[in-house]
Amino acid sequence: MSRIAPLEPPYAPEIQAQFDRIMRGAPPLMLFRVMASNARAWEKFRAGSLLDRGPLSLREREIVIDRTCALTQCEYEWGVHVATFAQAAGLTEAQIRATVCEGADAPCWSPAEQALIAAVDALHERATLSEDEFKTLSAHYEDAKIFEIILLCGFYRTVSYLASGFDLPLEKNAPRFPK
Missing domain, CATH: 1.20.1290.10 (AhpD-like)
Structure with missing residues (x-):
């Protein structure tokens, strides 16, 4: 188990929507569940905008x-x-x-x-x-x-x-x- 407890389902609707967008319908990764347990850390993590495709293949x-x-x-x-x-x-x-x-x-x-x-x-x-x-x-x-x-x-x-x-x-x- 992680040193910091991950969020457990059911997730708040806005968190579920974020997980769905990132994971494309797959269950959220442990990393995302742990990060989302801290609202500020999760927001900063997602604000990094490097989860998108960007200019690289x-x-x-x-x-x-x-x-x-x-x-x-x-x-x-x-x-x-x-x-x-x-x-x-x-x-x-x-x-x-x-x-x-x-x-x-x-x-x-x-x-x-x-x-x-x-x-x-x-x-x-x-x-x-x-x-x-x-x-x-x-x-x-x-x-x-x-x-x-x-x-x-x-x-x-x-x-x-x-x-x-x-x-x-x-x-x-x-x-x-x-x-």
Whole structure:
């Protein structure tokens, strides 16, 4: 069980509507139920507006999220995203494994994806990009996408802190980190 009690159904109508919008009819994730137990935290979480699609493709977005969650060792959120989006994003088993177990230079990635992963790694390690890292990233991604990449890294680092700090139990249908 989570260190902070999640909301239990029945949910207030406005919370149910928010869950339905985010989850598209599926039961709400434990993370959302815990966050919604604190009205201010839930509002700030949703106000981050990074639960929408944004300018990145689904594949690019999921690579950023999966890698960020792997680097922060947040198996909860990594597993949720792999279970929900990996297939639609066209991620292979080798690529899913590489988000956890390999570097940006893994041969399963295209040059653009290698630049993307290297940027996620740099932001995780140093909270910045070197001139060369930024130049490499901008050779493949326009400014709007670079903004989104950096925002997603920060947002999902926060999500990882929340999920790990609250010791959320892993979702039943979510895969575990590869060994």
